[in-house]
Amino acid sequence: MKVVAAILAAGRGERFGADKTQVLLGDRPVWRWSYDAYRSHPSVDSVALIGSPENLEGLKKAAPDALFHCAGGRDRRESSRIAVEMTPPEFDVVLLHDAARPFVSPKMITDVIEAIARSGAAAPGIPITDTVKRKLPKGLETVDRSALFTVQTPQGARRELLLQAHREAAHEVTDDLGLLEAIGIVPEIVPGEPENIKITTPEDVARWKANQRLGEVRTGMGYDVHPFSGDPLRPMFLGGIEFPGVIGLEGHSDADVLLHAAVDALLGAAGMGDIGQHFPNDDPRWRNAPSTHFLRHAATLLKDAGWRIQNLDMTVIAEHPKVMSHAETIRRHVAHTLEVEPSRVNLKATTNERLGFIGRGEGIAALATATIAKP
Numbered sequence: 503m504k505v506v507a508a509i510l511a512a513g514r515g516e517r518f519g520a521d522k523t524q525v526l527l528g529d530r531p532v533w534r535w536s537y538d539a540y541r542s543h544p545s546v547d548s549v550a551l552i553g554s555p556e557n558l559e560g561l562k563k564a565a566p567d568a569l570f571h572c573a574g575g576r577d578r579r580e581s582s583r584i585a586v587e588m589t590p591p592e593f594d595v596v597l598l599h600d601a602a603r604p605f606v607s608p609k610m611i612t613d614v615i616e617a618i619a620r621s622g623a624a625a626p627g628i629p630i631t632d633t634v635k636r637k638l639p640k641g642l643e644t645v646d647r648s649a650l651f652t653v654q655t656p657q658g659a660r661r662e663l664l665l666q667a668h669r670e671a672a673h674e675v676t677d678d679l680g681l682l683e684a685i686g687i688v689p690e691i692v693p694g695e696p697e698n699i700k701i702t703t704p705e706d707v708a709r710w711k712a713n714q715r716l717g718e719v720r721t722g723m724g725y726d727v728h729p730f731s732g733d734p735l736r737p738m739f740l741g742g743i744e745f746p747g748v749i750g751l752e753g754h755s756d757a758d759v760l761l762h763a764a765v766d767a768l769l770g771a772a773g774m775g776d777i778g779q780h781f782p783n784d785d786p787r788w789r790n791a792p793s794t795h796f797l798r799h800a801a802t803l804l805k806d807a808g809w810r811i812q813n814l815d816m817t818v819i820a821e822h823p824k825v826m827s828h829a830e831t832i833r834r835h836v837a838h839t840l841e842v843e844p845s846r847v848n849l850k851a852t853t854n855e856r857l858g859f860i861g862r863g864e865g866i867a868a869l870a871t872a873t874i875a876k877p
Contacts, residue, residue: 505615506593507540507656508550508585509533511561511601512574523601524557525707530845532701535604537565538843540597542834543611547593552585582678583668589661597658598678602701606656608841610695614656617690623659623682626694627651653677654694663687719812719875722771724763728753729865740818740825740866741832741849742794742839748823751866754783758793760818760868764836765793767872768800772809794839801840804874811842812873818851820866825851 511523511533523533530538533551540549548569553561555573562571572588574581582598589596595618599606610626617624630652634645657678659667663685664678671684679689701707728751736750739758751757765777781788781796804811814836818825825832829849837844854860860867 503594503615503619504547504592505545505595505597506548506550506569506589507543507546507597507599507611508552508582508589509537509540509599509601510552510574510578510581510585511557512552512554512581513578513602523553524560525701527604527707527710531564532604533561533601534564535843536599536601536606537568538845539606539608540599540611541567542837542844543608544838545612545615546597550585550588552581578677579668579675579681582664582681586661586664586668591661593661595658596661596664597656599656600700603655603698604701605697605699607695607698608838610692610698611656613692614658617692618658618660621688621690622663623657623679623687623689624692625657625677625679625689626654626698627691628654628694628696651691652694653679653691654698654700657689659687659689719873720771720773720809722767722769722872722874724766724768724770724870724872725867726759726762726766727865727867728757728759728762729859730863731757738823739793740823741816741828742792742797742835743828743832745823745828755781755788755791755796756793759866760816760832760870761793761797761836763868763870764814764816764872765796765800767814767870768797768804768811768874771872771874772804772807774800774803774807794835797836797839805841808876809874810876811840811846812875813846813848813871814840814842814873815848815871816850817869818849818866819854819860819868820851821853821856821861821863825849 524531540546550569551561551571552574558573570588586596614624628651630647630650634647636643636645667681667685671681675681731750731752738745738748738750739756741760762777833844833847833849837847859865
């Protein structure tokens with residue numbers, strides 16, 4: 503199943519008073535947050551951008567790797583239709599996402615894609631918890647809220663169903679699910695997330711910036727070192743990526759020195775000990791175990807404790823192998839494992855200038871610094 507995510511950034515922003523998708527949140531415009539989230543997701547094959555005529559050239563320059571860029575229509579339905587029709591037929595599934603929802607999570611993307619595989623169409627929804635009343639000519643009526651929910655994006659379906667819906671749905675609708683419902687399709691609703699907010703007014707941006715200033719921020723450091731193995735058949739893993747043809751490092755697990763340093767940095771920032779406490783090197787369960795498992799475990803511990811990973815900066819110190827040719831692959835692997843945007847993960851490499859055991863080519867060391875926050 504081949505998947506494309508179309509980011510809809512063609513709105514005029516009447517309520518916002520400007521093009522809200524271009525407003526900066528931190529170091530990125532609003533549209534870039536969701537674009538990066540989909541681009542780094544392993545189940546999304548390509549990402550497309552649908553912009554307004556005014557911002558289209560800027561989108562092309564900022565994201566030249568998009569599958570395609572095109573101008574949207576006068577309303578959401580027309581922009582959605584253009585995105586679906588522009589999608590090449592080799593793509594089975596189209597996800598349509600509002601660029602004004604910058605905080606979509608990898609889990610939500612996965613849930614929607616899996617639901618589309620089961621049901622043909624899907625979107626995230628959040629049950630309504632407030633009391634809902636309907637205004638009538640002679641008073642108010644309390645509405646049963648047990649079957650009500652608000653719908654978020656991504657909204658998606660098999661491409662042929664969306665094409666059919668745009669051809670046949672006659673009445674006006676406010677979202678893509680409405681088009682599908684009009685032709686008899688019953689989309690599956692997966693759990694939405696409160697964090698997946700829509701930026702609608704300037705107050706939403708101000709609220710986000712205030713949340714970033716509040717809360718606690720911590721930093722942790724990790725360091726690890728491993729010698730090269732005496733076994734010429736032992737594989738080399740760095741950053742979760744295998745380096746073919748390179749003799750691996752000696753250690754109880756796969757001896758991925760870079761991920762071990764990263765795990766210690768994350769655990770240290772949260773005050774949760776170190777990798778040896780969680781995965782003792784005398785426990786046979788972890789013999790030759792992939793260190794990606796350790797990194798995922800650390801990320802889960804932090805998430806369960808309410809911490810968000812803001813940044814992970816890693817450094818490899820080695821005479822060989824050459825690491826930076828694999829830097830982008832390592833960054834994406836680490837980001838996917840931590841469920842963060844690739845822009846939050848950095849990798850550097852340096853030699854030891856032929857000094858010491860590293861300079862003699864006897865082993866590799868790694869450093870990592872992690873910053874975490876609890877809003």
